[in-house]
Amino acid sequence: MPEDAKLNFTHDEYSQRLQKTRDAMSAKQIDCLVVVDPSNMAWLSGYDGWSFYTHQCVVVRHDAEPVWWGRGIDAAGAIRTCYIDADNIIGYPDHFVQSDERHPMDHLSKILRDLGLDRVAIGVEMENYYFSAAAFRSLQTQLPSAKLVDATALVNWQRLVKSEQELAYMRSAARIVEGMHARIYDIIEPGLVKSDLAAEIFHSGIAGQGEDWGDYPAIMPMLPTGMDATAPHLTWDNSVLAAGDITFFEIAGCHKRYHCPLSRTISLGPPPQKYLDAEKAVLDAMHAGLENARPGKLAEDVAIAFFDTLEKHGFKKDNRTGYSIGLSYPPDWGERTMSLRRGDRTELKQNMTFHFMPALWLDDGGLEITESVVITDSGYERLAEVEQKLLVK
C-alpha cells in the first residue's frame, strides 16, 4: 500500500467487504468481477475522484488483490486514495478516451487476458450508468471465450447493512443536512431569488458543521416552487419567491461520499387547507409506515402501511416511497437495491439505512416531508432531527 493513501476505513473493514463480495461471487459462480459502479469501486478499494466520466473499474478475483484499472492520468488518484498496491494500479493510454476508433474496454480485455482471465466467468454490472452498451460489446468481441455473467448490483447488495464507521459518516451527513435546512428557514422570504437561495444551500452543505465537512451530494438540490413542484426533479432558476409560495427542498448532506437525504416543504404564509390536509395525511401515513421499520419486517411492510393509511386520507400513490442509502456518486444517491414498495420482500436488519420518501405531488404543487432512518435492534432511529411538519414562515 502506498504509505500516504488517505483511507476512510480500516484495512480490516476493506478486507471484510472483499470477503463478502467474493462469497457473493462464489454463489453465482463468478471467477472475476468487473466493478464499474463508482460507489462499488469506492466501497471496495477506497478509490475516490471525479473520473467516472471515463471508463474505469476494480477487478475482483478470488485469489489475488483487486486491480484498479482506469485512465492513465487517473492512476495517480488511485495511488492517493486506494489501499491497492501500485503494481495493481493499471492505466490505459489517453488515445482510448472518448474515441470513435477504439474502446477503453478493448484495453481492459488485454489486461484480463494477461491475467489469464479470458476463459473464465466474468461478472459485469449490466445495468449501470458506467457500463454502456458499447462497453459490453467490446468485452463480448475481445473475450469470445469468456462467459460474461450479469452481476448487476451484486456489490450494492453487500452494502445494505452499514458498519459503525459508515453510520458515523452518515451521522455527520445528518448534522450537515440539519444545518442546510436551518439555513434555508433562516433566510427564505418573499423577494428572495431562487439561485441565491440555492447558493446558500450549497454553501451550508459544503462548509458543513465543524469537523463534519461537506462533500458534494450525488444529486443536486431540488427546490421547485408552486406549479414547478408538481414535478419531482426540477432544480432552480432565478425566479423570485413571493408571498404564498410553497417550495419543497429535496437535499442531502454528504460526508466522505456518505449521504443523509432529507426533504422539507416551506410555505411563505399560511398554506391552503388542501396542503394542511396533505400534511396530515403524509405524516399519519409516514408514522404508520415507520411502525414497521424494525428488524424482521419487510421493506414492503413499510410501504403498504404507508399506502393504506394515505388512502384512508383520500390520497392514492403508486410510486416507490423510499430506498436504501449510503455511499454514492452521481447521478443517484440511492444504493439501487432495496426499495420501499409493494413486492420488495427484503427483510429489514439492524444497521440498514433508508430514505423514507413519502412525497405527494399535487395538481398545483408538491409536498415533501421525508426522513432518513437507520434500523436499530428493535426499531428505527431518525438520522437527522428537523421539525417533522409543513414549515410555515
Next chain:
Amino acid sequence: MPEDAKLNFTHDEYSQRLQKTRDAMSAKQIDCLVVVDPSNMAWLSGYDGWSFYTHQCVVVRHDAEPVWWGRGIDAAGAIRTCYIDADNIIGYPDHFVQSDERHPMDHLSKILRDLGLDRVAIGVEMENYYFSAAAFRSLQTQLPSAKLVDATALVNWQRLVKSEQELAYMRSAARIVEGMHARIYDIIEPGLVKSDLAAEIFHSGIAGQGEDWGDYPAIMPMLPTGMDATAPHLTWDNSVLAAGDITFFEIAGCHKRYHCPLSRTISLGPPPQKYLDAEKAVLDAMHAGLENARPGKLAEDVAIAFFDTLEKHGFKKDNRTGYSIGLSYPPDWGERTMSLRRGDRTELKQNMTFHFMPALWLDDGGLEITESVVITDSGYERLAEVEQKLLVK
C-alpha cells in the same frame, strides 16, 4: 405546446436542431432515433430535470413531432420544460424503476411497437452513460425485427457550431467563472480549510453575477493541493492550506446548462523555479496552439503546435489537451465529439467552442492554466478574462 413551458430557445431554433438531426439520421439510414443522452434530450426538446438517474429518452422520427418518454412522475417536468405537446409525453409506471424483474426499456419497446416502429432502423447511443448494456439487451429482446444501429454522438456532432443564443449563455457562464476565480483569489490564504474554500466557490458559482444566475456544473469543482494535484480529478476535503501550497482550481461557470470551464493555479507564496519553468512552457505552448485556433485549421493542428512547443521546453505530454464544450449534464461537461489531440482532423469553424486544457501534472503537484474559447470568423476569442498566469498570493 403547453402554454407555460419555460423554453430557453425559440421554436425556430428547436426546429433547426431537429432538421439537422433528421438529416444526420437520413445519412445513416436511421428511421427512428432513441436519444438518451440528457444533453441531447435538452438540446432537442428543452427537457431539463435531474431525472436521468432513471431511464428516459426523446424519440425522433422523420415525419412526426418528437416523443418524450420517461418515468411517469417526471412527465410533469417534461410538460414544464419541453415544447413537446402533452400527447407526445409518455410516462412509464413506477414499478419499472430500478427493478430486477423488469426493465424500463421493455416499456419503451411497447411504445415503439404501438407507433409502428418495431421493424425499422432504430438508432441508439451505444456509448453513453445513460444507455446501459441492460438497456440495449432489453431492446434487442423486445424488438427482434428492428435493426438497431449505433448512433453514438450523432446528435452531439450536430451541437458543435453554436448559435448566437447559445454563445450568449456561454458568455453568461464566462462572467460566472470569472467571478468564481476572483472570489478564490480574494479569500485564499494559509489556514483556510479546503471545504470552506469549496463552499465559497459553490456560492459564487450558483449565485452568479447579476442576471447571469448559476446553474450546477456537470463536473464538481476540483481543487487539489500539492501531491494531490499530481492527480487530475480529486475534489476536496477538510485539509488546511499552508504557506507554500500550490493548488489548481478546475471549475466551470454554468448558465442554463451551458458551461464555461476555466482552470487556474495559485501558489501561496513564491513558487519553486520548477513551477515557473512549467508556467512558461504551458503559456508558450498554449499561445502556439491558439495561433491555430481559426476557421480552416484542424483540431489536431492546435494540439500538435501545443505539444511541439511544450516539448521544446522539455515537457512531454500525450493526453488529450482540450475538447468541445457547451450544453451538458453530469458526469462530463465536454460534448464528447471533437478532441484537441493528434489524429482529430475535425475542421474548425466559426462559433465552435472548446476548452483548451493544457494541464501539466508534475511529480509533486499540478499546474493548470486553461482557456475556453470560441472560434470567430478569423481567429478565436477567449470567453472568460482571467489573468493568464500562475497566480501568486
